Amino acid sequence: MQYRSEWQVSYPPATDVVLRLIGLTVAAFLLQIVATTFFYPNFAVFLQQHALSFGAAFHPAQLLTHALIMPPGFNGFITALFQCLMLWWFGSELEGNWGSRHFLRFYLYAILTAVALGFLAALIPGGSFLYTGASAGTAAILAAYGMLWPDRQVLFMFFIPMRMKWVIGLLFVVGGLFAILAGAWGHVIQYGGGALSAALFLFYYARQGSKPGKRSPGLFDRLRERQRKKRLRRKQEEINRRIEMKDEVDRLLEKISREGMDSLSRKEKAFLDRASKEF
Incomplete structure (x- = not known):
């Protein structure tokens, strides 16, 4: 009623x-x-x-x-x-x-x-x-x-x-x-x-x-909006991570061009190897 x-x-x-x-x-x-x-x-x-x-x-x-x-x-x-x-x-x-x-x-x-x-x-x-x-x-x-x-x-x-x-x-x-x-x-x-x-x-x-x-509008909209924001947040976090990784790759490549491959630490070489597989 x-x-x-x-x-x-x-x-x-x-x-x-x-x-x-x-x-x-x-x-x-x-x-x-x-x-x-x-x-x-x-x-x-x-x-x-x-x-x-x-x-x-x-x-x-x-x-x-x-x-x-x-x-x-x-x-x-x-x-x-x-x-x-x-x-x-x-x-x-x-x-x-x-x-x-x-x-x-x-x-x-x-x-x-x-x-x-x-x-x-x-x-x-x-x-x-x-x-x-x-x-x-x-x-x-x-x-x-x-x-x-x-x-x-x-x-x-x-x-x-x-x-x-x-x-x-x-x-x-x-x-x-x-x-x-x-x-x-x-x-x-x-x-x-x-x-x-x-x-x-x-x-x-x-x-x-x-x-x-x-x-x-009510329960359905609120729950779907929460799920949508959660998915967008995950995508944004992934985008930010890739941007940071690309910046680090550019820095290491510039270092290689200046000082050679031997100037990289073991950790930096492992990072480049991981980045090459991901990109």
Whole structure:
């Protein structure tokens, strides 16, 4: 969601992949209600079978099903609503700039990165947690948006003017604190995995000198400019070294013309030999 300079509310049009993800989220939420009402009266059994856990109950299908699970009851409705709004407000602009293929790849990459972090955490004693929801994908979208448009002005809570980087940072802090207080360490890892995947995704394209799509000046330009300056500095250092070497060669040749070859020291002869090979 973005705002014009007159602080008029404006929403980006929902893009193709975003609409599909929103539809998938809503469908999964409704199916979960049906499943837990008629087939899994005990929600813990439902979680054990479909949430992601790297313990004895692990099943490969959980790598996909865990991203579609919401909390039970009203909390699940709020979670689904928040996820859909974040996809619409922030994901639509990313997809519009990057294209559908890159955006979908980015979203799935975020979820898989969080899964990888969860697997690594499970290797630590006491680090096996339960993972549900697509919070890694949502976190990646927010992090990428904040990195690409950090200074964009918005009205936080519809009346507080703030820069986008502070809004995104605040959302991460609040979400992380709630997860920690609730003991939901799996969500903390998912938030971290999503943010990490966003940074790596953007850094990769910046290093390649390309980008997933058009966007306003920001992270890509700064990283590419740093690489360009680094290459120019190396070239300039090489040019300066060759100029100094040529000056030294001219001095030694002049010395030879005046005093003969025997006037050169062993070090000076070695330098001339090296210079002749290089030039």
